[in-house]
Structures are given as structure tokens and as C-alpha cells.
Amino acid sequence: NAGVTQTPKFQVLKTGQSMTLQCAQDMNHNSMYWYRQDPGMGLRLIYYSASEGTTDKGEVPNGYNVSRLNKREFSLRLESAAPSQTSVYFCASSERENYGYTFGSGTRLTIV
Amino acid sequence: QKEVEQDPGPLSVPEGAIVSLNCTYSNSAFQYFMWYRQYSRKGPELLMYTYSSGNKEDGRFTAQVDKSSKYISLFIRDSQPSDSATYLCAMSVIFGGTSYGKLTFGQGTILTVHP
Numbered sequence: 001n002a003g004v005t006q007t008p009k010f011q012v013l014k015t016g017q018s019m020t021l022q023c024a025q026d027m028n029h030n031s032m033y034w035y036r037q038d039p040g041m042g043l044r045l046i047y048y049s050a051s052e053g054t055t056d057k058g059e060v061p062n063g064y065n066v067s068r069l070n071k072r073e074f075s076l077r078l079e080s081a082a083p084s085q086t087s088v089y090f091c092a093s094s095e096r097e098n099y100g101y102t103f104g105s106g107t108r109l110t111i112v
Numbered sequence: 113q114k115e116v117e118q119d120p121g122p123l124s125v126p127e128g129a130i131v132s133l134n135c136t137y138s139n140s141a142f143q144y145f146m147w148y149r150q151y152s153r154k155g156p157e158l159l160m161y162t163y164s165s166g167n168k169e170d171g172r173f174t175a176q177v178d179k180s181s182k183y184i185s186l187f188i189r190d191s192q193p194s195d196s197a198t199y200l201c202a203m204s205v206i207f208g209g210t211s212y213g214k215l216t217f218g219q220g221t222i223l224t225v226h227p
Binding site: 004035041044045048 | 118146157
């Protein structure tokens with residue numbers, strides 16, 4: 001039972017480079033989310049997808065784009081990485097709104 | 113002011129102690145309340161889920177919600193070293209509006225239970 005799988009687990013980027021963080025869930029959940037976690041800031045929502053074919057901005061969307069490729073996959077893209085985007089990124093999914101989330105194990109991203 | 117406030121701790125207790133973790137919130141539209149546990153270098157995992165005022169018990173864990181005071185708590189009885197983790201409260205509004213379905217998290221409280 002894989003749950004939510006995130007790749008890669010670790011990544012170091014140079015300022016200005018781009019990359020895509022991948023997320024896939026095998027629980028047939030409708031809703032998927034991307035959060036970032038920073039010390040003292042807790043978990044902050046970047047983007048979410050309430051259902052396949054829809055995406056919406058969260059609390060801190062600037063500098064990111066997302067794609068809900070299908071019901072299973074939800075990717076997060078950094079077009080031009082900045083040191084302020086150094087963080088741990090978590091993908092999560094839920095069966096429907098207001099249900100508990102299942103989180104992936106995170107991607108630790110460092111921008112130098 | 114943040115919608116959800118949680119004392120980040122750290123909190124250190126001896127094995128067997130009763131632990132109390134708390135969150136306050138300002139948005140009276142919050143109706144669903146959850147507690148997550150996050151071990152070091154892992155993703156958060158759902159511990160408890162409730163949508164009503166009062167207490168909900170699950171083994172050594174009790175979640176308490178007081179909507180009139182906008183205050184939620186998680187109690188851990190007979191704490192164990194394996195309970196050492198960061199505990200995050202989370203909440204969401206009920207249907208309606210533009211923010212329903214999305215969780216708002218507290219900062220998390222770091223708990224250490226020492227033998």
C-alpha cells in the first residue's frame with residue numbers, strides 16, 4: 001500500500017533553474033494538495049486540486065505552477081528557483097473535502 | 113494574527129506523564145478539527161479527527177473541542193518515548209465559501225518523551 005508517493009526525496013538546485021516535483025496517489029482520492037513546511041511557519045498551502053481537471057491557488061502560490069495530470073498525479077513546478085523556495089514540500093490527498101489528508105514523505109529542496 | 117495558533121514548544125516530559133497539547137483559532141467557521149503526528153523527516157499522519165464539540169477518545173489519545181472558546185486540545189495518557197514527535201493541529205470550514213475542504217494548520221508542537 002504505497003499511499004502518496006513523492007519524487008525526488010532530495011534535490012539541490014541553483015538559483016534560476018527549473019524543476020518539477022512529482023506526486024502520485026493510489027487511493028483513488030479526488031482532492032490533492034501541495035504544501036511547503038518551513039521552521040516556525042508550519043504547513044502552508046501552495047496549490048490544491050479539488051478534483052481532476054481543477055486547480056486553485058492556496059496561501060503561497062507565487063513562483064509555482066501545478067498540473068493535475070490525471071486523477072492520480074499532481075505535479076508542482078518551479079519555473080525559476082529562488083533561495084526563498086528552499087523548503088520541505090509535501091503532497092497530500094483526501095477522499096473528499098473535509099476528510100483527513102494522507103501525506104507523502106516529502107521532498108527536501110535546497111536552492112543555492 | 114494567524115487563524116490558528118499553536119505553541120511550538122518544545123515540550124519535554126518524562127515517560128508516563130500526561131501530555132496536553134493545545135491550539136486556539138479565530139475563524140468561527142471552522143467545523144472540522146484534526147490532529148496530526150509528524151516524526152522527524154517524515155510526512156504528517158492523521159491521528160484524530162472530530163467535527164463536534166466535546167471529547168473523542170482513541171486509546172491513550174483524547175481530542176477535545178470547545179467551539180465556544182475556539183480552543184482544541186489533544187491529551188496523551190501514559191506517554192511513551194515513541195510518542196516523541198511534532199504534533200500539528202489542523203482545521204477546516206464546513207461547506208460553503210471558497211476555502212472549504214482546505215486544512216489550515218497550526219505551527220506544530222515538538223514533544224519529547226524521555227525514559
